[in-house]
Amino acid sequence: MVQTDPVHRGRTVAGTTVAGMTTSTIAPGGSTAPPPVEMRRTPRRHAPLPRWWRDATAGAAWAVTLAVVALWVAGGGVQDLGSWAGALTSTGRLTGLVASALLLVQVLLMARVPWVEQAWGQDELARTHRLVGFTSFTLLLAHIVLITLGYAASSTRGVWGTAWDLVVTYPGMLLATAGTAALVMVVVTSVRRARRRLRYESWHLIHLYGYLGAGLVLPHQLWTGADFLDSTTATVFWWGLWATTAAAVLAFRVGLPAWRSLRSPIRVLDVRPEGPGATTVTVGGHGLRHLPARAGQFFQWRFLDGPGWSRAHPYSVSAAPDGRTLRLTAEHVGDGSARLATLRPGTRVLLEGPYGRLHGGVRTRRKVLLIGAGIGITPLRALLEDLPQGPGDVTVVHRVRSRDEAVLADELRALAAARGARYLQVEGHRIAGRASWLPSQAAHLSDRQALLDIVPDLADHDVFVCGNDGWMEAIRTAALEGGCPPDAIHRERFAY
Numbered sequence: 001m002v003q004t005d006p007v008h009r010g011r012t013v014a015g016t017t018v019a020g021m022t023t024s025t026i027a028p029g030g031s032t033a034p035p036p037v038e039m040r041r042t043p044r045r046h047a048p049l050p051r052w053w054r055d056a057t058a059g060a061a062w063a064v065t066l067a068v069v070a071l072w073v074a075g076g077g078v079q080d081l082g083s084w085a086g087a088l089t090s091t092g093r094l095t096g097l098v099a100s101a102l103l104l105v106q107v108l109l110m111a112r113v114p115w116v117e118q119a120w121g122q123d124e125l126a127r128t129h130r131l132v133g134f135t136s137f138t139l140l141l142a143h144i145v146l147i148t149l150g151y152a153a154s155s156t157r158g159v160w161g162t163a164w165d166l167v168v169t170y171p172g173m174l175l176a177t178a179g180t181a182a183l184v185m186v187v188v189t190s191v192r193r194a195r196r197r198l199r200y201e202s203w204h205l206i207h208l209y210g211y212l213g214a215g216l217v218l219p220h221q222l223w224t225g226a227d228f229l230d231s232t233t234a235t236v237f238w239w240g241l242w243a244t245t246a247a248a249v250l251a252f253r254v255g256l257p258a259w260r261s262l263r264s265p266i267r268v269l270d271v272r273p274e275g276p277g278a279t280t281v282t283v284g285g286h287g288l289r290h291l292p293a294r295a296g297q298f299f300q301w302r303f304l305d306g307p308g309w310s311r312a313h314p315y316s317v318s319a320a321p322d323g324r325t326l327r328l329t330a331e332h333v334g335d336g337s338a339r340l341a342t343l344r345p346g347t348r349v350l351l352e353g354p355y356g357r358l359h360g361g362v363r364t365r366r367k368v369l370l371i372g373a374g375i376g377i378t379p380l381r382a383l384l385e386d387l388p389q390g391p392g393d394v395t396v397v398h399r400v401r402s403r404d405e406a407v408l409a410d411e412l413r414a415l416a417a418a419r420g421a422r423y424l425q426v427e428g429h430r431i432a433g434r435a436s437w438l439p440s441q442a443a444h445l446s447d448r449q450a451l452l453d454i455v456p457d458l459a460d461h462d463v464f465v466c467g468n469d470g471w472m473e474a475i476r477t478a479a480l481e482g483g484c485p486p487d488a489i490h491r492e493r494f495a496y
């Protein structure tokens with residue numbers, strides 16, 4: 001394990017013990033002074049969203065669901081429960097209505113609406129989208145079964161005959177069946193085990209069929225759904241919900257990114273290897289002046305460098321946005337990221353974003369711990385550069401397998417020195433058989449104790465974390481045990 005501490009910048013003193021682990025510390029006056037680093041001009045800030053906005057958006061989703069139930073009640077749903085067949089059909093209608101509302105809510109969750117995205121963060125939205133999606137799908141299946149049984153109960157054709165009748169004779173039902181098939185495909189491929197077996201691109205492409213599914217089930221609601229048409233209120237409500245969802249997707253997933261990227265071209269300015277397995281790419285253009293990007297956030301990047309350009313990749317900004325340039329640093333893990341190394345200056349870039357809540361606006365305290373594993377250090381490097389801070393306010397912990405793999409380490413050291421922050425590298429392989437943020441040399445320590453040894457007043461800190469899921473969870477647990485309140489822990493996941 002290595003610890004470098006640029007607050008006492010200068011000479012390396014080996015053999016110091018921190019957190020019960022042998023470390024080396026940089027002390028004043030030596031020859032290992034960090035290289036100079038260019039400090040960026042921070043552009044005008046955008047006020048963070050107030051905290052109640054998050055509750056308001058969650059409240060809106062619940063209100064939509066309750067409104068659907070209210071419309072069902074107003075449409076005589078409760079009275080219909082009187083008979084066996086009526087009860088089946090009526091609950092079938094209710095499950096179908098709630099399934100539709102949740103289908104639209106889950107599309108809205110991923111519509112990249114800036115205020116929603118800023119209130120929740122994209123990984124939490126993705127988790128909620130998944131939960132809402134599975135709930136909606138379960139209700140959809142219940143709807144199909146209940147309606148079929150309800151109709152069969154008052155028919156002589158039996159269950160299968162009634163099901164066939166429903167599909168072929170009722171308006172819009174063939175389309176709804178095709179839409180359901182598309183939704184089944186999306187759900188099946190999103191089950192974790194199936195998802196792990198699929199390439200990201202394949203899963204993503206199939207997932208887009210969810211929009212088709214949602215679109216295809218609409219006509220049967222319009223043409224046969226009594227709850228859709230019974231009252232003006234119901235018609236206005238449903239049309240409003242569909243129109244809002246479609247407008248949000250078109251505006252924020254298509255229109256806004258296209259407008260931002262096309263109004264003034266953004267191009268690659270510089271491509272630089274970052275050790276053997278990573279690349280730093282800097283892009284620039286007038287369009288960036290108006291982009292409300294903050295250090296710690298990420299964009300979906302598309303580089304127009306040939307076939308395959310249409311697939312976007314999410315990368316965090318690895319330097320504080322200055323209104324003129326944006327910079328990413330990416331590890332080569334597959335075709336898309338490895339290709340960054342071959343980019344040429346002048347290549348056009350399409351950007352979607354900024355997204356994410358890992359920025360200074362969510363900070364609640366003066367003191368900050370920035371802790372990242374591997375390539376997860378990139379947004380934290382930008383935050384170190386950007387966060388207003390006094391000497392000793394910020395501590396950066398960089399968890400790496402080996403010193404050679406510590407991407408951006410020189411920059412971090414130099415920035416920390418310039419800003420009066422502490423920079424520590426925690427080096428070594430994982431502890432086998434234990435979910436821990438520590439390396440194997442520190443297996444004798446508890447996660448909490450090691451964190452407190454590095455930052456004794458942890459409870460007075462905001463903790464910004466980025467790394468793989470298991471590692472971030474270990475940090476979160478240790479930080480909570482160390483006295484950090486949950487709302488002072490901020491995370492960014494590098495995978496959905």
Ligand SMILES: Cc1cc2nc3c(=O)[nH]c(=O)nc-3n(C[C@H](O)[C@H](O)[C@H](O)COP(=O)(O)OP(=O)(O)OC[C@H]3O[C@@H](n4cnc5c(N)ncnc54)[C@H](O)[C@@H]3O)c2cc1C
Binds near residue numbers: 200
């Ligand atoms: C919010 C966020 C910020 C990120 N920031 C950085 C960063 O600053 N630096 C960095 O090196 N990496 C970052 N990543 C990870 C990076 O997006 C993936 O490593 C990259 O997209 C892999 O693409 P590939 O074609 O090289 O690899 P593949 O072999 O195609 O994919 C490897 C894995 O990367 C993930 N992945 C692939 N494509 C996407 C995609 N379009 N969207 C989401 N996940 C994908 C999947 O989990 C996949 O299993 C970030 C990811 C997220 C979600």
